[in-house]
Amino acid sequence: MKLSEAAVGTKVKILSVNFPPELQGRILGLGFVPGAIVEVVREAPFGDPRVYIVHGKMITLRKSEADLIEVKPLSRQFPLSMAEVGKRYIIKSFLGGPFFISRVRSMGIDIGNIIEVRSKFPMTIVVSGKIVRIGMGMAEKILVEEI
Amino acid sequence: MNVVALVGNPNVGKSSLFNAITGARQYVANWPGVTVSRKEGIRRWRGREIKFVDLPGIYSLGAISIDEKITRDYLLKESPDVVVVVVDALNMQQGLYLLIEVLEMRENVMLVVNAIDEAKKRGMNINKYELEKHFGVHVVFTSAVTGEGIEELLDKILHIITTKEVHSFVELTYQKEIEEKVKELEKKIENIEDLKSYKPRWLALKALEGDPEVLNLLRKFGISIPDEESKKYREMIAQRRYQYIDSVLKEAITSFGQKLTISEALDHVITHKFLGIPIFLAMMYLVFTFTFNVMSPLSDLIDIGISKLGEWLRSVMGSGWVTSLVVDGVINGVGAVLVFVPNIFGMFLALGFMEEVGYLPRAAFVIDKLMYKLKLSGRSFMSLILGFGCNVPAVMSTRGIADPRERLITILVSPFITCSARLPIYILLAGIFFKGHESAVIFAIYISSIILTAASATFLNKIFFKGQPVPLVMELPRYRLPSFKNLWLYVWERGKHFLEKAGTIILVSAIIIWLLGNYPAPADKSFAADLGKFFEPIFRPLGYDWRMVTALIFGTAAKEVVVSTFQMMYGDPASVLPNLITPPIALSFMFFVMAYIPCLATIAVIKAEAGGWKWATFSVLYSLSIAYTISFLISVIGRAIL
Amino acid sequence: MKAILVIFFVIFLLIGLFYIFNEDILWGLLVEVIALVYVFGLEPAYGENRWHSAAHIFAGGIFSILISGFLILEKLMSLLSEPQRITRLDVLFMIASLVAFLISLKFVREFEA
Numbered sequence: 001m002k003l004s005e006a007a008v009g010t011k012v013k014i015l016s017v018n019f020p021p022e023l024q025g026r027i028l029g030l031g032f033v034p035g036a037i038v039e040v041v042r043e044a045p046f047g048d049p050r051v052y053i054v055h056g057k058m059i060t061l062r063k064s065e066a067d068l069i070e071v072k073p074l075s076r077q078f079p080l081s082m083a084e085v086g087k088r089y090i091i092k093s094f095l096g097g098p099f100f101i102s103r104v105r106s107m108g109i110d111i112g113n114i115i116e117v118r119s120k121f122p123m124t125i126v127v128s129g130k131i132v133r134i135g136m137g138m139a140e141k142i143l144v145e146e147i
Numbered sequence: 148m149n150v151v152a153l154v155g156n157p158n159v160g161k162s163s164l165f166n167a168i169t170g171a172r173q174y175v176a177n178w179p180g181v182t183v184s185r186k187e188g189i190r191r192w193r194g195r196e197i198k199f200v201d202l203p204g205i206y207s208l209g210a211i212s213i214d215e216k217i218t219r220d221y222l223l224k225e226s227p228d229v230v231v232v233v234v235d236a237l238n239m240q241q242g243l244y245l246l247i248e249v250l251e252m253r254e255n256v257m258l259v260v261n262a263i264d265e266a267k268k269r270g271m272n273i274n275k276y277e278l279e280k281h282f283g284v285h286v287v288f289t290s291a292v293t294g295e296g297i298e299e300l301l302d303k304i305l306h307i308i309t310t311k312e313v314h315s316f317v318e319l320t321y322q323k324e325i326e327e328k329v330k331e332l333e334k335k336i337e338n339i340e341d342l343k344s345y346k347p348r349w350l351a352l353k354a355l356e357g358d359p360e361v362l363n364l365l366r367k368f369g370i371s372i373p374d375e376e377s378k379k380y381r382e383m384i385a386q387r388r389y390q391y392i393d394s395v396l397k398e399a400i401t402s403f404g405q406k407l408t409i410s411e412a413l414d415h416v417i418t419h420k421f422l423g424i425p426i427f428l429a430m431m432y433l434v435f436t437f438t439f440n441v442m443s444p445l446s447d448l449i450d451i452g453i454s455k456l457g458e459w460l461r462s463v464m465g466s467g468w469v470t471s472l473v474v475d476g477v478i479n480g481v482g483a484v485l486v487f488v489p490n491i492f493g494m495f496l497a498l499g500f501m502e503e504v505g506y507l508p509r510a511a512f513v514i515d516k517l518m519y520k521l522k523l524s525g526r527s528f529m530s531l532i533l534g535f536g537c538n539v540p541a542v543m544s545t546r547g548i549a550d551p552r553e554r555l556i557t558i559l560v561s562p563f564i565t566c567s568a569r570l571p572i573y574i575l576l577a578g579i580f581f582k583g584h585e586s587a588v589i590f591a592i593y594i595s596s597i598i599l600t601a602a603s604a605t606f607l608n609k610i611f612f613k614g615q616p617v618p619l620v621m622e623l624p625r626y627r628l629p630s631f632k633n634l635w636l637y638v639w640e641r642g643k644h645f646l647e648k649a650g651t652i653i654l655v656s657a658i659i660i661w662l663l664g665n666y667p668a669p670a671d672k673s674f675a676a677d678l679g680k681f682f683e684p685i686f687r688p689l690g691y692d693w694r695m696v697t698a699l700i701f702g703t704a705a706k707e708v709v710v711s712t713f714q715m716m717y718g719d720p721a722s723v724l725p726n727l728i729t730p731p732i733a734l735s736f737m738f739f740v741m742a743y744i745p746c747l748a749t750i751a752v753i754k755a756e757a758g759g760w761k762w763a764t765f766s767v768l769y770s771l772s773i774a775y776t777i778s779f780l781i782s783v784i785g786r787a788i789l
Numbered sequence: 790m791k792a793i794l795v796i797f798f799v800i801f802l803l804i805g806l807f808y809i810f811n812e813d814i815l816w817g818l819l820v821e822v823i824a825l826v827y828v829f830g831l832e833p834a835y836g837e838n839r840w841h842s843a844a845h846i847f848a849g850g851i852f853s854i855l856i857s858g859f860l861i862l863e864k865l866m867s868l869l870s871e872p873q874r875i876t877r878l879d880v881l882f883m884i885a886s887l888v889a890f891l892i893s894l895k896f897v898r899e900f901e902a
Contacts (some may be wrong), residue, residue, distance in 0.1 A: 002264075017382065021357070023165065023618055025209025030622070031241060033385045045423045046516035049619055051414070055240045056413070057391075058623040060512045060521070065620055231885055366860075409900045415841065416848035426852070429822045432815065433859050441862055444869035 003038065004066035007079040007140050008050070009095045011039045012071035019068050031055035033068060038042035080123070088116045089144035096141045104142065107132055114147065148189075149308050150198045150225075154218060154249060155233035158624035160261045160505040162186075163291035163633055164233060168301070175640060176218050192301045194508075197308075200227065206241070208248040209358060213551075216360075223254055223345075230570070231300075233259045236266035236273060236288070237625065239400075243392045244385075246282060254313035256284055259300060264627075265654050269615075275352055281377065283316035287351060292630065305726055318348070321387045334372065339368050354447030355380040410625045414509065418623075423513035427525075430506065431532050434497040439536040442493035446486045453482035471665070480657035484650045487539055492642045492697065494533060496539040498636040501529075502547060503629035508621055513621060522608040522616050524550075525623075527557040531600065534564030540750040542756055543645055550617045558757050560603045562745035562770055565596040568660050568706035572740050573590045575710055579721050580733040588734070592741055599742065599773070612657040616672035652751035660704040671716070675700050689739070689775075689782045690732040699739070705746050731785020735778040742774035791831060797849060797889055798827040804882050811878065816860060820882065823853045823889075832886045843896045849891020850886075857886035 006012045016035045019027050028116070031054045032038070041051040049062040077092045091113045094101050107129055109115070116129070118124040123139050125132055134142075156163040165173070169188025178185045186201035202221055203214035207597040222230065225504055230253050234242025239260065249256055258278065266273060278286045285303045289296030304311070320326060332351035341348065342364075354370070357377030365371065372380075379405050457474045465469040501507050511518075512526030518524050525549050534541035541561045548554040573592055577585040663675040679697030686696050698712035717723045726734070744767045745753060754763040808817030851875025855881035861883060867873045 012579045016286075021359070023620065024357075024378075025207050025211055025215075027620060028381065028385045029205075029209070030620070031242060031244075031389070033389055034382055035386055036389070037414075041419065044418065044513055047422055048516045049512060051512070051623065056238050057241060058410075058768045059622045060508075060515075060619055060623060062515065063455060064485030065618065096407060119556060188898050409847075409897065412840065412900050413848055413851075415844040416826055416829075419829060425822045425825055429852070429856070432819060435855070436859055436863055441859075441866045442870075444866045447870040639884035782807060 001070045001071060001073075001082065002067050003040075003052070003061070003069040004050075004063045005042050006038075006071060006073070007081070007095065008040050008043060010077075010143075011037055011074040013037055013074055015070040015072055017069050019065075027069060030059055032059075037074065038069075038071065074124070077143040077145050080117075080125075080134075080141045080142040080144050081136050082118065083120075083144060085115045085117050085119055085138075086147045088114060090114050090147055091142060092145050094141060095143065095145045100138075100141060105139065107134070109134075109142070115144070148196050148198050149229075150200060150227040151219065151223075151229045151304055152200045152227040153229060153231050153233060154202050154222070154245065155204060156206055156235070156245060157627075158622065159204070159233050159235040159238075159242060160291045161204060162201060163630060164259070164261055164289060164297075165199060166633055166636060167200055167291045167294060167297055168768060172335055173636075181213055181217070183217060195305065195308075197301075199747070200732045202508050205244060205245070206354065208252070209356075211359070219360075221698070224248065228255060230256045231304070231306050233261055235473065236260045236262045236271065237474075238507075239387065239396060240392050243282075243395070244388055246284075247388050247391070249758065250282070250284070250316045251318065251352065252346070255307055255311070256316075257307060257312045258282060258284050259296075259304060260286065260288050261291060263295065264290040264293050265372040271400060274399045275397065281395040281399075282314075284314045294336055303411065319387060320392055321352075322383050323387060325355060325383055325387075330768070333512055333726070335368075335370055337529070340674055342368070352383055352384065356384055357381050358611055373429075403438050403636060408621075408625070410505075412624055414623065416511055417506070417509050417515070423509075427513045430501065430510065431529060435532060435536060436527065437497040438494040438533060438540055442489040445489035448582055449485050449489070450482065453478060455483070455613045457757055475665070476658045476661045477654075479661065480654045483658075484646070484653045484748075487537075487653075488642070488646070490537060490538050490545055491645050492638055494544055495641045496634065497716060498547065499634050500545055500629055501553045502632055503628040503637070505624050508623050511619075511621065512623065519616060521604045522612075523553055523557060523604055524548075524617060524619075527553055529598055531561055531564055534561045534566060536567055538566050539752050540743060542749060542752040543641065544645075551611050553617050553758055555762070556604055556607050558609055558753055559766055559769070560600045561761065562749055562753075562766060563742060564771075565593060565741050566706065568746070569740050571707055571710040575720065576724075577731045577739055579724055581731040588737075592737055593702065595738070598742055599777075603773075623631055644755070652754070653748045656747040656751070657704060660701065664701060689735055689778050690728060690786070691736060692727055693738060694727075700738065703744060703747055705748070706740065729785070732782055734780040735785065738781055739774045739778040742770055742777060744770050744774075790846065793846055793892065794827050794830040794842060797846075797885075798824050800885050801827065801853065804878065804885060807878050810874075818854050823856060825847060826852055843900075845897075846880070847896045847900075850890040850896075853886035854890040857883045881891045 003012065003014075014032060014034050016034055017024070017027060017032050036054055039053040041053055042052045049060045049068065052061060053068075080089070083089055091109060091111050094104060095109060096104075099140070104110075108130055109132065113127050115125045115127045118126060120130050121136075123134050123136060153161055153165055165186060165188065168190050172190065173186060173188030176185045176187065183203055188199045188201075191196050200221070202218045205212070205215045205218050207215070208219050208222075209215055221227075230249060232242065232246045232249050234246065246256075246258060250299070260273065260278070264272075273288070275286050275288065285301045285307070287296050287303055289300055301693060321329070329348060329351040332354060333347040336345075336347045336350050350361055350365070353466060354365055354372055355377060357372065357374070357380070362372065416422055438490065457478050460474050460478065461470055461596060464473070498507075501510075507529075510529060514528055515523035518528055527545070530541050530544040530548070533544055538561055541564065542558050545554050545557050546562075570589075573589045574585070577588045581588045660675075663678070664673050666674055676693075676697050678700055679693045681692070682696050682700075683693040694713075694716040697716065698709045701712045704710040713720045728736075744750070750763050753766050754760055757763065798842055802847060805817045805820035805824055808814075808820055826845055826849045830842045830849070861875070862880050864873050864879065
């Protein structure tokens with residue numbers, strides 16, 4: 001996936017870097033090389049740009065720039081928002097504080113549950129026999145692993 | 148004299164180190180042909196005078212950006228006695244990458260690990276011997292802040308100068324595929340006479356990395372590398388270098404604490420999704436307040452001082468044209484320059500503080516999405532905001548903008564930001580023609596000023612730079628406590644530049660305006676009034692009378708003068724004007740004042756900062772045409788409606 | 790820690806409102822920014838709650854002393870030309886900022902090794 005698609009708070013590994021020639025040297029020199037591990041720290045007030053940590057440095061990139069870096073998730077975990085319709089997943093962890101966690105739990109979704117994705121936009125999943133609809137914002141903060 | 152070059156990433160404290168070594172014995176020039184500053188300084192050590200050159204901070208030695216080109220050319224073509232690579236103790240990976248590139252180019256290299264005091268505070272233990280062993284260079288730990296290690300550094304430099312010692316770095320062996328290609332290329336290169344001055348291996352590696360300058364050079368001899376191949380090789384080479392660096396660091400660094408830093412904590416708030424913008428606006432307001440509200444009393448004092456001096460001289464010299472020339476012409480002219488000094492120095496102090504502390508990149512980050520549409524950045528936003536107080540410090544503050552295109556656009560659009568000097572005329576005319584609705588009218592003018600600035604930025608960017616956006620790809624360096632020494636040097640260097648470049652122009656133009664306004668006789672009968680009458684026909688379609696035109700002419704010296712000229716020409720504008728012009732014409736005049744040429748001081752700094760009369764002239768013509776067009780439309784539409 | 794965040798949020802919210810009602814709108818807004826820094830410290834973040842709140846308390850102290858410092862500086866410099874009065878509200882603001890700053894210093898411990 002593209003670095004711009006990685007969820008805030010996750011770590012990914014760079015597969016390839018494809019910048020125009022005048023920037024390629026600089027971006028590689030900053031440490032964005034294949035094999036490097038990048039952490040997505042935070043996004044700016046309007047959603048763009050975002051702060052990344054690579055090789056111990058904090059670097060900011062716009063979405064248009066992060067689009068040019070191919071990455072893969074470090075763990076096999078990834079946000080539910082990137083799941084595919086028709087597949088089954090197991091809930092691995094939540095990316096939020098206690099309020100968020102209790103809200104998710106009250107919807108019947110907890111760590112260890114096995115879910116199936118019925119549709120996206122809106123995201124509809126089947127968990128413990130019940131059909132639940134969740135917003136994309138919430139889906140971005142639920143990490144799952146494919147079964 | 149022996150020469151030492153300092154090379155390193157931006158934000159590693161290289162400049163602080165340079166300051167600590169050379170102190171006040173430094174001067175700034177320009178690299179030939181470009182507007183990047185070249186910093187040189189001299190240090191006497193154990194009886195020798197050593198010249199230090201602070202090369203621009205770069206991340207790698209590709210030959211793309213101006214900074215990289217300058218550093219690279221310097222390392223290739225000049226012969227410094229020692230090349231010192233400076234890295235940040237808390238972030239060595241980055242700097243060591245650059246070290247490897249330099250080691251592949253030159254032989255008299257050494258390494259400085261700076262900010263060692265901060266590393267120690269974090270419980271980091273760096274093994275000097277391991278670094279020296281694996282990179283084959285002398286290593287010195289320094290702290291530009293505490294002064295630690297500087298004497299040792301100077302001793303090591305002297306040692307390398309006298310013994311002409313070279314590094315013993317065993318060149319990296321890259322992946323098999325790369326090494327084979329390198330051998331192939333080296334064979335071809337070694338046979339070419341013209342390339343004898345370069346190291347073949349370096350040329351070969353750079354060619355494989357797709358370096359444009361090297362490829363251009365080699366193409367002449369029939370050697371070329373296709374793009375897709377060089378892309379692959381470049382990645383492989385970078386990977387190998389980082390792999391080596393990581394393995395060395397694993398052995399060289401112990402007990403690295405993984406605690407969350409103050410920088411991360413502060414950034415958590417400063418670049419916060421919702422707090423980022425309010426904090427940005429707050430910081431902007433503080434810079435603005437400091438530059439104007441805090442510094443202006445000093446300007447007022449200078450103003451009073453100048454007047455008192457003038458009065459005293461008048462009492463001593465009596466009346467007569469010599470007195471008038473000296474007092475109203477020269478003294479007031481000098482005063483016109485000096486009165487800016489507190490604001491200019493104050494502005495540089497405030498912005499310099501923001502920069503030293505490390506806030507500016509965060510500001511750029513937070514406002515980026517908005518500024519991207521204008522092809523500008525948060526840094527330009529800060530400069531433009533100052534324009535609401537006065538355009539002169541706004542233009543001067545563009546010095547810190549890294550990208551030359553962005554810098555030029557910001558300089559060219561800043562006159563459209565309506566400064567405080569224009570406010571008196573808005574207040575006067577709004578009070579006469581739009582009673583009860585003054586705030587709405589003036590607010591409309593301010594909003595129009597902002598829209599005009601934004602539109603100009605987009606327009607100028609399109610016609611000059613084909614609307615190319617400036618890339619962000621920016622590092623957020625650690626926050627640090629500002630060093631007062633650095634701050635002082637920063638302010639002094641830029642303030643001095645203002646006095647030298649702009650000061651003379653402002654002084655001369657003040658005298659000329661005074662001459663125009665007082666000869667052969669003051670006000671109505673002066674040359675300026677003649678000019679007003681001469682240009683009146685041009686302004687007739689807008690509905691202005693010659694006295695208003697004269698006011699505009701005087702206004703070129705300083706926009707506040709428009710109001711005093713009105714009072715001089717009309718006696719009591721409130722009663723006279725409504726009989727001469729209608730509200731739409733008054734509104735049109737206000738817009739003209741808002742947009743027409745920058746005042747002379749601003750023109751002077753535009754020339755100083757944009758580099759030449761070409762851009763200053765463009766600014767004048769451009770703003771005049773925009774002002775005329777807008778005011779014309781308002782006058783015509785106003786007349787049609789009413 | 791939540792208590793500190795709430796208390797300072799309320800203090801600066803009120804001080805800011807007083808400035809606004811006294812027609813000192815711009816400074817009032819600046820003080821409200823400080824209040825915002827504190828109130829957002831209450832928002833739960835990804836996992837690590839403790840240092841998230843500490844970061845807001847730390848930043849809040851720094852901003853409050855910065856802003857109150859500039860206010861005092863402006864008033865002091867005005868003595869050179871057109872003196873502006875230093876009001877009781879200004880003194881209250883300064884004291885609140887000093888306290889906020891001293892407390893933020895205690896929280897520096899959370900971050901360094």
